Each structure stands twice: as structure tokens, then as C-alpha cells.
Amino acid sequence: MAVFYRLPRARGSTQIFSMTSTVRAFSSSSISNSGNDLKSPSLLAQKSLPLRREPRDRNVHWVFLGCPGVGKGTYASRLSNLLGVPHIATGDLVREELTSSGPLASRLAEIVNQGKLVSDEIVINLLSKHLEAGEAKGKTGFILDGFPRTITQAEILEGVTNIDLVINLKLREDALLAKCLGRRICSECGGNYNIACIDIKGENGSPGLYMAPLLPPSHCASKLFTRSDDTEEVVKERLHVYKEMTQPVEEFYRSNGKLLEFDLPGGIPESWPKLLRALNLEHDDKQSAAV
Numbered sequence: 001m002a003v004f005y006r007l008p009r010a011r012g013s014t015q016i017f018s019m020t021s022t023v024r025a026f027s028s029s030s031i032s033n034s035g036n037d038l039k040s041p042s043l044l045a046q047k048s049l050p051l052r053r054e055p056r057d058r059n060v061h062w063v064f065l066g067c068p069g070v071g072k073g074t075y076a077s078r079l080s081n082l083l084g085v086p087h088i089a090t091g092d093l094v095r096e097e098l099t100s101s102g103p104l105a106s107r108l109a110e111i112v113n114q115g116k117l118v119s120d121e122i123v124i125n126l127l128s129k130h131l132e133a134g135e136a137k138g139k140t141g142f143i144l145d146g147f148p149r150t151i152t153q154a155e156i157l158e159g160v161t162n163i164d165l166v167i168n169l170k171l172r173e174d175a176l177l178a179k180c181l182g183r184r185i186c187s188e189c190g191g192n193y194n195i196a197c198i199d200i201k202g203e204n205g206s207p208g209l210y211m212a213p214l215l216p217p218s219h220c221a222s223k224l225f226t227r228s229d230d231t232e233e234v235v236k237e238r239l240h241v242y243k244e245m246t247q248p249v250e251e252f253y254r255s256n257g258k259l260l261e262f263d264l265p266g267g268i269p270e271s272w273p274k275l276l277r278a279l280n281l282e283h284d285d286k287q288s289a290a291v
């Protein structure tokens, strides 16, 4: 279908550090590589990042994978601020479209509120338009959140650009459900908050998990709303759809050596510094003090 080929080739993608060129570049660099497994997550992150450049000069083409509620939006948005590249969430593009008066609006609302995936064709169309508009404004690079979600989407993306890193965020399922049900959004500034306090005690040697609520500032408190697909029934369906349709995408990127697995150890104060370390970005961060 012609629409699949409208996704614009990311500007400068021939110059970015694809896995192959990165590995080649680093094998002749001063960083020792002898005897290391190139698919080891921390090494993979190091090798995906042009370490000697300033954060804002890096040409980032990254993807966030992970179940509903895991925090893709939170961490993608923080990295986007840190690295100065656009954060593009296809869920936001879909929600923008369904609240518009466009011809797709009511069909999209129905699909989203059932916890199903929108068709590859529609979502690629929305993403293409967004990337084209960004490109016209001189924006380069991206951190994708919520795309690709099917093998077809991953194959199409792979055909048009070099994705250099895929971060797979992971959290236990009982916490995912609680986080989706606790999610609140400010209707005015669009800020994402969470009123859930997750405190799961460790049992039989398995670790516990504590995630403090992420409460809104007082000027947002009276303007919060809950997403219509964040009900228990719909979240369970979204988790089921993730396992069926998106887990194979994790395998797709695992097998081509681009996947960085990241188990969230807790809330933002514990997870953000650990994520930065895994990405070898801890020295660039000015946000840690503000968590």
C-alpha cells in the first residue's frame, strides 16, 4: 500500500551510528572491545552512543518499548529534554486525531476505548505526517514511544531509517495495572501525573517494589482527567494485546542486537539515574536534582 512508503527517511540517517558502523568504529577506537559480547545491554548502550559528542549534537533515533503504564512517556520525555530531540508518542497522535473533527475520529475512539490497536496504515499515516511537519521545521532525530507495536510496523520503520537503540522498559504486571489506573493528566498543560502509591512487599526472596505517587502541582490539581482507556477492563485488554502483538517486536530487535532491556527498580528517583547509567549519559544530566 502506497501509504507505507510515505514515512520520510530520517534526515542524515546515512551519517548516524548504525549498529554495524558503530561496532566497526569502536573496534578501532581506544575503548577496549576484546572478548566482549556485543549484545550485552550496557555494552550495547555504550556502543550505540557517540560518546565524545555533546548531547545536543547526537543524532538519536531511539525507540521505547514496554507494556501500557510502564513509563515509556515519562522516560522518553526526560531523555528528549536531555538530548534535545523530539519525543514522538503515537498514542498522543492517535488521541489528537480522535478528538479532532476529522473523518477518522469516531472510528479511532471506538478502537482505542476497546484497548485494541489502530491499523498499521492509519498509525503510519499519522506518524508520517508528524515527521514530515517536523522535518519542515528542521527537526532531526526522534525518540519514538508506542511505535512500532507490530512486526509490520517494525519492518517498515527498519526499511526507512536506522534505529540505533531500542529501550525495553519492564515492570511487574500488578504494578502496571495500578499505574494505569492511577494515571491523571492535566487538561491545561498536558502534564502526566500518578496518584497511585505502589508498595509491594518482597516475598519468598523476591524483591518488593515501591513507587511513590507523582502528584500534580497545586495549579494542575483541579484540572486532572483520566484517559478513557485507563479502566481496569481496557487496561487488561491492552496488556493482552501487548503480549500478542508487541512482544514479537521485542524479539525482532533482540535478534538484530538493538535491544537494551531495562528493569525499572522503582519510581523516578531510583530509575532515572540508573537508566542514565545504562545509557552512559549520567554526566550529561541536569534533571536528577529535580526528581
Ligand SMILES: Nc1ncnc2c1ncn2[C@@H]1O[C@H](COP(=O)(O)OP(=O)(O)O)[C@@H](O)[C@H]1O
Pocket: 067, 068, 069, 090, 091, 092, 094, 095, 111, 112, 115, 116, 117, 118, 119, 120, 123, 145, 146, 147, 148, 149, 150, 153, 238
Ligand atoms: N503504534 C501503534 N499502533 C497501533 N495503535 C496504536 C499505536 N500507538 C498507539 N496506538 C493506539 O493508541 C492507544 C493508546 O496508545 P498509548 O498512549 O501508547 O498507550 P499505552 O499506555 O497502552 O502504551 C493504543 O491502545 C492504540 O489503540
